[in-house]
Amino acid sequence: MTPTLTISRLTKSFAGMTALDAVSLTVEPGARVALLGHNGAGKSTMMKIILGLIPFDSGTVEVCGAAPGSAAARAQVAYLPENAAFHPALTGAEQIAHYLSLRGENPKQALALLDRVGLHAAAKRRIGTYSKGMRQRVGLAQALIGKPRLLVLDEPTSGLDPVSRRDFYALLDGLAAEGASILLSSHALTEVEARTDRILILSQGRMVATGTLADLRRMAALPVSLHVTARNGYASEIAAALPGAIRAEGDVRLDCAQDEKLGLLARITGFGDKVADIEVVPPSLEDIYSHFSRRDGQ
Amino acid sequence: MMRRILATARTEFRIALRNRWVAIAVVLMALFALVLSAAGSAPTGDLGVDRLSVTVASLTSLAVYLVPLVALLMSFDAVAGEVERGTLPLLLTYPVARAEILTGKLLAHLAVLALAVLAGYGLAAVAAFWTDSASLAGLPALVRLGWSSLLLGATFLGAGYALSSLARRPSGAAGLAMGLWLGAVVLYDLGLLAAVVADDGGWFTTTAFPFALLANPADAFRLYNLAASEATAAAAGMAGAASTIPLWQSAASVLLWPLLALTLATLAFRKVTP
Numbered sequence: 001m002t003p004t005l006t007i008s009r010l011t012k013s014f015a016g017m018t019a020l021d022a023v024s025l026t027v028e029p030g031a032r033v034a035l036l037g038h039n040g041a042g043k044s045t046m047m048k049i050i051l052g053l054i055p056f057d058s059g060t061v062e063v064c065g066a067a068p069g070s071a072a073a074r075a076q077v078a079y080l081p082e083n084a085a086f087h088p089a090l091t092g093a094e095q096i097a098h099y100l101s102l103r104g105e106n107p108k109q110a111l112a113l114l115d116r117v118g119l120h121a122a123a124k125r126r127i128g129t130y131s132k133g134m135r136q137r138v139g140l141a142q143a144l145i146g147k148p149r150l151l152v153l154d155e156p157t158s159g160l161d162p163v164s165r166r167d168f169y170a171l172l173d174g175l176a177a178e179g180a181s182i183l184l185s186s187h188a189l190t191e192v193e194a195r196t197d198r199i200l201i202l203s204q205g206r207m208v209a210t211g212t213l214a215d216l217r218r219m220a221a222l223p224v225s226l227h228v229t230a231r232n233g234y235a236s237e238i239a240a241a242l243p244g245a246i247r248a249e250g251d252v253r254l255d256c257a258q259d260e261k262l263g264l265l266a267r268i269t270g271f272g273d274k275v276a277d278i279e280v281v282p283p284s285l286e287d288i289y290s291h292f293s294r295r296d297g298q
Numbered sequence: 299m300m301r302r303i304l305a306t307a308r309t310e311f312r313i314a315l316r317n318r319w320v321a322i323a324v325v326l327m328a329l330f331a332l333v334l335s336a337a338g339s340a341p342t343g344d345l346g347v348d349r350l351s352v353t354v355a356s357l358t359s360l361a362v363y364l365v366p367l368v369a370l371l372m373s374f375d376a377v378a379g380e381v382e383r384g385t386l387p388l389l390l391t392y393p394v395a396r397a398e399i400l401t402g403k404l405l406a407h408l409a410v411l412a413l414a415v416l417a418g419y420g421l422a423a424v425a426a427f428w429t430d431s432a433s434l435a436g437l438p439a440l441v442r443l444g445w446s447s448l449l450l451g452a453t454f455l456g457a458g459y460a461l462s463s464l465a466r467r468p469s470g471a472a473g474l475a476m477g478l479w480l481g482a483v484v485l486y487d488l489g490l491l492a493a494v495v496a497d498d499g500g501w502f503t504t505t506a507f508p509f510a511l512l513a514n515p516a517d518a519f520r521l522y523n524l525a526a527s528e529a530t531a532a533a534a535g536m537a538g539a540a541s542t543i544p545l546w547q548s549a550a551s552v553l554l555w556p557l558l559a560l561t562l563a564t565l566a567f568r569k570v571t572p
Contacts (some may be wrong), residue, residue: 048387048572051387051391052391053387053390053391053571053572054571054572071393071395074391074392074393075393077391078391079387079388079391081384081387081388083384084388085383085384085385085388086383086385087313087383087385088383089312089313089316089317090309090312090313090316094309094312098305098306098308098309099392101301101302101304101305102302102305102306102392102393102394103392103393104301104302104393107305139388142388
């Protein structure tokens with residue numbers, strides 16, 4: 001299968017500041033890829049280069065077999081900008097009808113598209129009266145026009161409530177199942193966790209990690225935390241028997257590396273009746289994300 | 299291509315309608331045309347020219363100021379406004395060429411101008427016919443004034459798009475547009491007048507002055523309409539100049555300026571990085 005998007009050693013700098021440093025990336029049809037990073041990590045710059053909105057310094061970028069920003073590429077790529085904005089004097093339906101016409105589709109599909117993103121009731125109202133979340137939905141509706149092969153979504157879930165966010169990811173799942181590639185960016189790993197096939201973390205213009213969530217977990221090798229609840233009076237004895245354990249509010253807590261986890265659990269179960277409960281707390285998504293994106297001495 | 303241009307034009311016209319630009323332009327032109335018709339009723343009998351021809355001469359002087367003003371007011375926001383609202387990046391990811399976007403906007407804004415010109419000149423014509431039944435003789439001059447007004451409008455719309463692309467902020471674009479209007483429509487003529495007076499019939503007056511008039515789209519428009527009109531005598535100021543410059547030259551300037559302005563606008567818009 002030919003990749004929808006191929007980026008090789010892409011480099012871009014603004015006035016001496018390196019925004020992207022030799023970034024390589026391939027996105028296959030049907031893949032959902034999340035691009036993570038702080039503000040200024042280079043996510044939006046990379047997206048704008050893929051869309052052909054800004055030029056780049058070196059490297060190669062191929063979008064649907066064409067140069068980024070070429071007519072052939074633009075015909076197959078949909079974009080949802082961060083903070084999608086539209087003319088306030090137009091209604092949602094008029095705006096979508098306009099975008100449909102620009103893509104050579106029937107403008108009469110506008111209401112059906114707005115229905116798909118849950119905006120049917122407000123379709124005939126001016127966008128000037130919309131909330132941020134509603135504008136984001138208009139942006140999403142225009143990104144669905146005409147079966148795009150690649151969707152570039154810049155922080156698509158910012159401004160959406162948790163229920164809308166789940167609906168949004170359900171929509172993406174459907175598109176990916178039909179073969180569309182999806183590249184979306186986010187500030188937070190918690191937002192994208194289960195709904196993407198691959199995660200890329202950018203930090204100061206460099207790709208610092210890439211893989212599935214399980215891969216990233218393994219690569220980060222962050223300690224696992226064990227919380228042991230002792231039966232009355234046994235807490236001190238258990239804490240004394242486990243090296244590095246500390247007592248906190250009647251519990252015993254200790255951190256261990258991933259590969260020591262099972263051995264330690266066996267020892268704790270060896271205490272028998274003295275232990276009331278064990279809780280294994282894996283590193284949180286935020287911990288993993290911070291681990292990668294702060295590696296450069298931030 | 300046509301489909302994308304027409305879709306853009308339709309949307310832009312709708313925006314112009316909602317932003318009251320259509321109403322403002324139509325009312326402005328109609329009001330001024332009516333005032334001119336009422337004020338210009340006195341000299342008709344003495345000149346021996348039909349009433350409509352006299353009206354066309356006064357309308358020409360009106361259009362030279364108002365058409366560029368309305369065109370610049372509508373166009374200064376065209377690109378800078380999209381940049382400020384943040385709508386430009388998304389639009390440019392669509393399979394639509396920048397020239398198509400500008401052409402669509404131009405069609406919409408020209409349609410607004412056409413409505414305003416139709417209302418203004420139409421009212422003036424009705425007033426002329428009402429008082430003088432011989433006004434039919436002036437009708438060709440009125441029609442000529444109509445389409446040349448649209449070409450003048452297209453020139454200043456193009457200039458407005460170019461300034462809008464260069465400024466990238468609506469406030470800056472508005473300033474540049476007003477500067478252009480003052481410079482091209484008001485100060486340019488004052489400067490020429492001063493130069494002619496100082497020159498006192500020398501090289502500037504005989505050689506450079508006609509070219510200076512042709513080089514300015516507003517002056518070329520005035521020259522063309524007055525020279526072509528039977529009512530040259532009714533417009534005292536420009537009569538001398540109009541008679542020394544062949545009609546085809548002013549016509550060429552009126553036709554070429556819109557092309558030049560729109561080419562500049564397209565080039566400037568291509569330079570805008572969202």
